Amino acid sequence: MKQIQHQWRVTKYNPDNRDEHGHYTLVEDWTSPYEIGKTFDGNELTLDDYLRVEEAYIDSAIAFMEESGIQSVRVLGLEGSITEEDRASFLYESEFEGIVLKEDSLVDLGVLRLIMKMVLRDFIWCQLYDGDRFFIHLGTDYYMYIGSHVNCPAAIEWSTTNSLFVEKETSPYGISEEAAVWEIGWNELDDEAKMLVGEEDVTGIPLDECRRIFRLSAMHPVTGSFVIPRKEKGFFQRYLKHQMDFDLYEYRLWGGD
Template sequence: MNKKRTFYSYTSKEKNSIYGKNMILLIMVLCYDSSLILNHEEATSSAMSRLLFILLFLIEVKLPIEYNYVMFFIDLGECMVLNSWRITKYNPLHRNNEGSYLYDDWTSFHEVGKKVSLADYLKIEEAYIQAIVAFMNEMDISTVYIHALEFSSNEIQNQHASDLTSNLWIGKGISIEEVKELAKLTLREAVWCKLGIKNLFFVHFGYDYYMYIGAHSNCYGARESVDSLGLYVEKFESPY
């Protein structure tokens, strides 16, 4: 079920917005690096060398159409949590010994009207969103941070979500309500993202309507809530 991630195209306005926000973050990182080695003459030259390299890289590739390249320099860090689960609409009893799902089920928002009705799709989509909310509520988390972010301009336009996405960037803290909107866009393949708080909680989205949640606690109540939503919770390490 693994697919190759595609590179998305951006409008000039989106590119400029992404450049500006990323450059602010990069400068912050460089300043932080310098502060760690105060009173060393190497600080300025090292910081300036890194900044020059980053600028040349961005100019050479003429984007960032793929945020992960820039994340190499500004990644907020992986969430090293104690527990990780895979949350899906797929019954684990219908998998073979290799873990592959045996039934020909729908796997994408773009199959609405083909393999799944809009009503049935929206029911499952809402269940996934409420699953995230259940974990956040049990962990008493009201804000998470964007750790990775990619956009699909065409899909964002189709979902009329430009107002939301134009105000998102890596490192931004977002509320539960914003998480719900961002999760919806991700499930509809207009956005791809990783959300979390380092060493406490994360939400990752995979292909084929797979979702991964990690938490520092066992979250028994949240897992029971997800079961009641008709989804399946399996102990599973996030591949992201």
């Protein structure tokens, strides 16, 4: 994917409270919903306080999305799923169970709201994007980055009116196709931890063929981790010095930076 022209950092953090290096250190602030009940800068973070901020993040992202003319986005780099421990959390909502989450799923605004809640509450992690036109990156410490193919003055105004701060900032989570690298790694079949015992860089691998094999959309950048099917040994062996042995190992293609 090409780098999207307009990118912003949208957060609850006032840039006036950053030091000369851009670090947010001049006041104490919460960075996770699991700090509800703690005191920051003399104020207790209540559940209601948290939910107001969470809703502002989600509504802000949707405002940017709508101004960009985007009706749906795809899931990229999905990690995690709802666990029994999550179900016991006071932040769990039964509606989360109705979402069928998988890599490259196409989601509309209604589902997007729930997915963003799950990411902001640390139940799962993923990026949300529409090719070279739009993205939402939810990072660590409650940072959100948004990119669009058009400028979004109305969304910026909405966000600032609702106690968020919008700064022109390139997302640290974006990966361009030009900067991406691909590797094939393998672990022993009986290793539940899936610790790699070997890996090799692969160059010149045709991404369109990888998209076909892993059933990805045409816009997917083939970043992330994908289990290589045994039946595709012939295709991937062309790019490896290691002799693939599916009776001993599980193989994965990984793409990233």
